[in-house]
Amino acid sequence: xxxxxxxxxxxxxxxxxxxxxxxxxxxxxxxxxxxxxxxxxxxxxxxxxxxxxxxxxxxxxxxxxxxxxxxxxxxxxxxxxxxxxxxxxxxxxxxxxxxxxxxxxxxxxxxxxxxxxxxxxxxxxxxxxxxxxxxxxxxxxxxxxxxxxxxxxxxxxxxxxxxxxxxxxxxxxxxxxxxxxxxxxxxxxxxxxxxxxxxxxxxxxxxxxxxxxxxxxxxxxxxxxxxxxxxxxxxxxxxxxxxxxxxxxxxxxxxxxxxxxxxxxxxxxxxxxxxxxxxxxxxxxxxxxxxxxxxxxxxxxxxxxxxxxxxxxxxxxxxxxxxx
Amino acid sequence: xxxxxxxxxxxxxxxxxxxxxxxxxxxxxxxxxxxxxxxxxxxxxxxxxxxxxxxxxxxxxxxxxxxxxxxxxxxxxxxxxxxxxxxxxxxxxxxxxxxxxxxxxxxxxxxxxxxxxxxxxxxxxxxxxxxxxxxxxxxxxxxxxxxxxxxxxxxxxxxxxxxxxxxxxxxxxxxxxxxxxxxxxxxxxxxxxxxxxxxxxxxxxxxxxxxxxxxxxxxxxxxxxxxxxxxxxxxxxxxxxxxxxxxxxxxxxxxxxxxxxxxxxxxxxxxxxxxxxxxxxxxxxxxxxxxxxxxxxxxxxxxxxxxxxxxxxxxxxxxxxxxxxxxxxxxxxxxxxxxxxxxxxxxxxxxxxxxxx
Ligand SMILES: Cc1ncc(C[n+]2csc(CCOP(=O)(O)OP(=O)(O)O)c2C)c(N)n1
Numbered sequence: 216x217x218x219x220x221x222x223x224x225x226x227x228x229x230x231x232x233x234x235x236x237x238x239x240x241x242x243x244x245x246x247x248x249x250x251x252x253x254x255x256x257x258x259x260x261x262x263x264x265x266x267x268x269x270x271x272x273x274x275x276x277x278x279x280x281x282x283x284x285x286x287x288x289x290x291x292x293x294x295x296x297x298x299x300x301x302x303x304x305x306x307x308x309x310x311x312x313x314x315x316x317x318x319x320x321x322x323x324x325x326x327x328x329x330x331x332x333x334x335x336x337x338x339x340x341x342x343x344x345x346x347x348x349x350x351x352x353x354x355x356x357x358x359x360x361x362x363x364x365x366x367x368x369x370x371x372x373x374x375x376x377x378x379x380x381x382x383x384x385x386x387x388x389x390x391x392x393x394x395x396x397x398x399x400x401x402x403x404x405x406x407x408x409x410x411x412x413x414x415x416x417x418x419x420x421x422x423x424x425x426x427x428x429x430x431x432x433x434x435x436x437x438x439x440x441x442x443x444x445x446x447x448x449x450x451x452x453x454x455x456x457x458x459x460x461x462x463x464x465x466x467x468x469x470x471x472x473x474x475x476x477x478x479x480x481x482x483x484x485x486x487x488x489x490x491x492x493x494x495x496x497x498x499x500x501x502x503x504x505x506x507x508x509x510x511x512x513x514x515x516x517x518x519x520x521x522x523x524x525x526x527x528x529x530x531x532x533x534x535x536x537x538x539x
Numbered sequence: 540x541x542x543x544x545x546x547x548x549x550x551x552x553x554x555x556x557x558x559x560x561x562x563x564x565x566x567x568x569x570x571x572x573x574x575x576x577x578x579x580x581x582x583x584x585x586x587x588x589x590x591x592x593x594x595x596x597x598x599x600x601x602x603x604x605x606x607x608x609x610x611x612x613x614x615x616x617x618x619x620x621x622x623x624x625x626x627x628x629x630x631x632x633x634x635x636x637x638x639x640x641x642x643x644x645x646x647x648x649x650x651x652x653x654x655x656x657x658x659x660x661x662x663x664x665x666x667x668x669x670x671x672x673x674x675x676x677x678x679x680x681x682x683x684x685x686x687x688x689x690x691x692x693x694x695x696x697x698x699x700x701x702x703x704x705x706x707x708x709x710x711x712x713x714x715x716x717x718x719x720x721x722x723x724x725x726x727x728x729x730x731x732x733x734x735x736x737x738x739x740x741x742x743x744x745x746x747x748x749x750x751x752x753x754x755x756x757x758x759x760x761x762x763x764x765x766x767x768x769x770x771x772x773x774x775x776x777x778x779x780x781x782x783x784x785x786x787x788x789x790x791x792x793x794x795x796x797x798x799x800x801x802x803x804x805x806x807x808x809x810x811x812x813x814x815x816x817x818x819x820x821x822x823x824x825x826x827x828x829x830x831x832x833x834x835x836x837x838x839x840x841x842x843x844x845x846x847x848x849x850x851x852x853x854x855x856x857x858x859x860x861x862x863x864x865x866x867x868x869x870x871x872x873x874x875x876x877x878x879x880x881x882x883x884x885x886x887x888x889x890x891x892x893x894x895x896x
Binding site for chain 2: 273343510511519
């Protein structure tokens with residue numbers, strides 16, 4: 216089996232879903248002839264034509280709003296937003312319509328739409344190309360939010376997202392787009408939405424994270440593996456998140472650290488902590504520790520690494536929760 | 540019952556100087572030899588800067604960069620028509636306009652080197668920070684011009700936009716506001732024929748960008764964007780009109796992006812090299828040079844001196860950029876609010892603490 220990276224896995228998932236279901240279409244800026252600025256849609260226009268792989272005018276609001284209409288009328292659009300900072304240009308359509316159509320029409324209309332966008336920093340890109348907005352979207356009732364961290368999961372999760380009957384925000388970890396290669400089966404398989412993955416088993420402390428920071432957390436944990444046994448949970452779906460997996464692990468370890476790149480205040484760690492407190496407080500031996508970005512603008516390329524949790528901060532967080 | 544034509548519209552095209560450097564004297568704006576030399580020297584400087592920035596990116600000395608190449612006349616011609624106190628709302632490709640607008644070269648490089656300090660413009664010019672989200676700055680230009688109008692000031696605002704940006708809602712809304720409130724705003728669209736890979740005719744079915752203003756009730760004009768005199772004249776006329784309280788103007792500069800979209804792009808994937816070769820023949824800098832040579836304003840010696848002068852300025856700018864002390868990462872906390880809220884202060888202090896170790 217050929218080993219492929221995350222971008223190639225996105226491409227493979229799109230190709231296979233489009234072959235399977237003629238209602239699946241792609242739209243976005245530069246997704247056709249150019250194959251997407253990250254080449255995630257490379258070659259698809261050749262196989263499926265310009266009616267199904269659509270280069271749009273420059274308008275995220277247009278892309279997302281039109282995709283909502285397409286979805287309501289039977290297509291399964293996969294909209295690509297070139298960089299995460301430009302999702303907000305389409306926010307009104309996501310917030311006011313995509314997320315609400317099922318409820319407002321009492322089930323008469325639905326919106327099986329996937330919005331893909333690269334997310335996350337650490338790639339020395341321009342401002343507004345690297346922000347991590349999962350908590351913003353998770354806060355909107357009616358949306359699912361997914362972030363894969365491996366090529367295998369990428370294909371399976373994207374297939375699930377496309378087949379899902381409701382709108383899904385699919386954030387792709389730009390920093391590890393090409394950093395990991397693994398075998399991804401050609402055969403049809405899905406990875407269910409809402410299920411976390413135990414990326415590494417452990418007994419002393421539970422580390423919960425997602426996206427690119429799964430890789431960097433695993434690297435960090437390796438540096439202390441002789442003395443501390445860390446269970447690493449890759450959340451994979453932010454909403455609806457896998458409460459069972461988290462509680463099971465926390466009940467076992469009694470301690471948890473949550474690592475994410477987005478700013479601390481209102482970040483998704485807060486929601487996870489509240490849930491642990493509600494359902495497993497008596498199992499905790501220490502307050503849950505957060506290792507996150509700060510409540511600041513993500514600094515430009517030269518200093519972004521000071522913002523994003525790194526090995527040192529992750530290890531410090533683990534030690535803190537253990538030394539309580 | 541009746542069916543009749545109630546309005547007809549037309550769009551004009553203006554070229555003052557043709558590809559060979561011949562000028563239509565009836566259209567030629569009033570410019571002293573000094574001013575023409577200034578235009579030339581600025582364009583030469585912008586070209587030298589642009590080439591240098593590209594190679595700095597290739598050497599890893601700055602990050603992603605978006606080249607001006609081919610669009611110097613549109614940027615320099617419009618920027619030089621403004622006063623310092625007028626407002627400019629640049630986009631990522633506006634390095635040429637910014638340099639013409641006194642933005643120091645080291646600052647421009649700092650920005651592309653991934654350093655926020657590069658966005659701080661000198662106090663004597665009203666250069667807004669570059670907009671990265673396409674088209675968003677257009678509304679700010681309208682708001683700033685509107686404020687000038689409300690305050691009774693004579694300053695105008697000019698916003699730099701690409702052809703792709705004119706598809707954005709914020710851009711269209713800005714034109715509507717400008718029309719309704721007759722704000723002293725100039726929409727300077729550099730139609731360089733592409734928005735990354737999307738060609739101009741796939742961006743809008745409208746045959747010109749200029750005509751988009753008509754739907755909002757104000758004038759639009761298409762000019763040869765590689766003709767610096769044409770761009771300068773159209774901008775001057777629009778500024779004069781705006782200062783008189785007669786509202787906004789859209790200027791479509793018909794030009795071409797000679798480089799890739801950005802240093803991460805490969806334009807060969809979506810456009811023919813033959814097309815680029817055709818446009819190379821229309822190089823705005825060479826055109827001005829031909830004119831100046833014919834007029835006896837420029838000779839080989841003058842040209843060499845101008846090139847050498849530009850090179851020196853750029854090299855000095857690069858040196859200053861590279862000798863700038865690194866940014867203090869703790870600055871990320873310091874510019875969020877006038878006063879740090881307690882929770883942010885706590886993060887700030889623990890950040891400082893962790894850096895001591
Ligand atoms: C809102 C938004 N969407 C997408 C992008 C990514 N992007 C950067 S430049 C560009 C094309 C812009 O084309 P145009 O407005 O014609 O200006 P040009 O770059 O050609 O000068 C795109 C899609 C962005 N910066 N902002």
